[in-house]
Amino acid sequence: xxxxxxxxxxAAALMTSAAYAAEGEVAVFTSNNTDPFxxxxxxxxxxxxxxxxxxxxxxxxxxxxxxxxxxAQVEGAVGREPExxxxxxxxxxxxxxxxxxxxxxGIPIANIADKSYKGDFITYVGYDNFALGEIxxxxxxxxxxGSGKVIIIDGIKGNHTNEERLKGYKAGLAKFPDIEVLxxxxxxxxxxxxxxxxxxxxxxxxxxxxxxxxxxxxxMGALDAIEGAGREGIIVASIDGxxxxxxxxxxxxxxxxxxxxxxxxxxxxFDAYDRSKDGQxxxxxxxxxxxxxxxxxxxxxxxxxxxPTCPTWDEKVGN
Amino acid sequence: xxxxxxxxxxxxxxIDKLRGxxxxxxxxRLAVLFVVGLFLTIATxxxxxxxxxxxxxxxxSLMFLLAAxxxxxxxxxGIDLSVGANLALSAxxxxxxxxxxxxxxxxxxxxxxxxxxxxxxxxxxxxxxxLPPFLATFATLWVCQGLAFFYMSGSVIYGFPPEMRALxxxxxxxxxxxxxxxxxxxxxxxVFLRRSTIGHELYAIGSNAxxxxxxxxxxxxxxxxxxxxxxxxxxxxxxxxxxxxxSADAGVGEPLLLPVxxxxxIGGASLYxxxxxxxxxxxxxxxxxxxxxxxxxxxxDSNLQPMAAGLVVLLAxxxxxxxxxHQRKK
Numbered sequence: 001x002x003x004x005x006x007x008x009x010x011a012a013a014l015m016t017s018a019a020y021a022a023e024g025e026v027a028v029f030t031s032n033n034t035d036p037f038x039x040x041x042x043x044x045x046x047x048x049x050x051x052x053x054x055x056x057x058x059x060x061x062x063x064x065x066x067x068x069x070x071x072a073q074v075e076g077a078v079g080r081e082p083e084x085x086x087x088x089x090x091x092x093x094x095x096x097x098x099x100x101x102x103x104x105x106g107i108p109i110a111n112i113a114d115k116s117y118k119g120d121f122i123t124y125v126g127y128d129n130f131a132l133g134e135i136x137x138x139x140x141x142x143x144x145x146g147s148g149k150v151i152i153i154d155g156i157k158g159n160h161t162n163e164e165r166l167k168g169y170k171a172g173l174a175k176f177p178d179i180e181v182l183x184x185x186x187x188x189x190x191x192x193x194x195x196x197x198x199x200x201x202x203x204x205x206x207x208x209x210x211x212x213x214x215x216x217x218x219x220m221g222a223l224d225a226i227e228g229a230g231r232e233g234i235i236v237a238s239i240d241g242x243x244x245x246x247x248x249x250x251x252x253x254x255x256x257x258x259x260x261x262x263x264x265x266x267x268x269x270f271d272a273y274d275r276s277k278d279g280q281x282x283x284x285x286x287x288x289x290x291x292x293x294x295x296x297x298x299x300x301x302x303x304x305x306x307x308p309t310c311p312t313w314d315e316k317v318g319n
Numbered sequence: 320x321x322x323x324x325x326x327x328x329x330x331x332x333x334i335d336k337l338r339g340x341x342x343x344x345x346x347x348r349l350a351v352l353f354v355v356g357l358f359l360t361i362a363t364x365x366x367x368x369x370x371x372x373x374x375x376x377x378x379x380s381l382m383f384l385l386a387a388x389x390x391x392x393x394x395x396x397g398i399d400l401s402v403g404a405n406l407a408l409s410a411x412x413x414x415x416x417x418x419x420x421x422x423x424x425x426x427x428x429x430x431x432x433x434x435x436x437x438x439x440x441x442x443x444x445x446x447x448x449x450l451p452p453f454l455a456t457f458a459t460l461w462v463c464q465g466l467a468f469f470y471m472s473g474s475v476i477y478g479f480p481p482e483m484r485a486l487x488x489x490x491x492x493x494x495x496x497x498x499x500x501x502x503x504x505x506x507x508x509x510v511f512l513r514r515s516t517i518g519h520e521l522y523a524i525g526s527n528a529x530x531x532x533x534x535x536x537x538x539x540x541x542x543x544x545x546x547x548x549x550x551x552x553x554x555x556x557x558x559x560x561x562x563x564x565x566s567a568d569a570g571v572g573e574p575l576l577l578p579v580x581x582x583x584x585i586g587g588a589s590l591y592x593x594x595x596x597x598x599x600x601x602x603x604x605x606x607x608x609x610x611x612x613x614x615x616x617x618x619x620d621s622n623l624q625p626m627a628a629g630l631v632v633l634l635a636x637x638x639x640x641x642x643x644x645h646q647r648k649k
Contacts, residue, residue: 034570039473064570154621183618190574191564196378200615203371224565228488244477
């Protein structure tokens, strides 16, 4: 239904003239329609907007992660003069000129998840990907008793999130001198490729004690390969906290994952807007706390994923 | 002698010539595969093991299933850019129907019907509206992709029963089920292309569509057949994909489109039509899969992997170019 509303609003936008000040309208920019992570951002924005009696318009490039399309979408949205913009930068540099136009028009804009290097934002809301990697890797090393052979399955080279999490993984493992990283191989954030890569790595390495994947979807692929090959005693851990992975953690198939909630990012961006509107101080960067998900909190996390609600400002930001 | 029968003879002799070079080109591909295999056998002690070869075949089988119908489309001189999006939409609808009804047969029928229907639309655009296949299937790519986005609205459907997953990750007599499916389709396609009149007509259409029509080949009906088959195998590949990874989302097709076209072209098909074979496409799928498999076994640096894969593909193509030059000199 939300989608229909978005379409109806978009159609209305085409019929009315540009530069029409839309009361209570929130323009939400996400990178693609394929990665479920961005759906959690859109859901969080819809939820937060509804709480405030506002309505969202979702802008998603038809071609996933298309920079040119996002630039056009941002520039187009400026003409509608929405009350607020929630913005995920597909590219940290390329969107800066479009953001300048938003700033010139005086439209409040919050940056979440993927950062834009420049531009005047209410705030940036995100996670510390390095810390997420480090906490998961540390948990795995401890589970292995401080020694063992570990494989890392990489996403896309050069992707900021990928590199930060990878560094975090390596830093976490480096604290344990008896942990050996056997291989770090790429699977492009893709479940099928992770499955294939893991099948191949199982062949190449007679002894594997742990597997770390950069995102949960790759973790699910790796888990499938390990279970399909019937190899026992390999621990898998990852990052993102998607429902399927948290279920696997609860069922003891996976050791751990870490929260990376698009829903919460959206919520806090709205909170930050409320505060700035009231003239309160808003931090330049809101870095959400690093939360490890293992068997201890998997059930509670699942409840939260299935019936998501916004965290409170005090809980996540403080003061 | 009427013009029609004269050109008819022409295409029969052209086919004979083509089949001679076709066989040479298949040997060449098997040679490339053998060289890659030999290198990996020497460089690693894990490549030439039963389990690794089983892995390799299973990984290649999904590519082959997706590429099978596309090979026919390239033989008639067309292209089907919608196969990836078709796979995605078919997988998503199969997943959705299973979750709604808990019926595996109904879910599978949905996937096959979706694939074939997309192929049928392509065939109407190409055979009746005479749209260039590149543009027609580019448009259906977007339509399918959009439908998949709309249907899934950013979600993932996961968790399927063992009887469904068997299609992608099961074994029968110790052989992975997708490999058996691949073998059946390989044999069927090879017999179809080599032994049947219709198969020969496809090459004739790809070599010279006007001559083919003048010599009495029902070009339109043949075009419908190949595009429907391409859609059908893409839909089937969607089901096998779902069964293999236990999950479906709207984005699964896009990363497969360029590799699958590469597989068919490495396999000896030509964008200009008239060339291609099932066994060639299989060797294309095996070459690409063996390269990816080998890079994992050798633990090649992540940063270098795209380049290494590109170089091997170039090597395979360069070998063919050199051998063609050599043939012409003879």
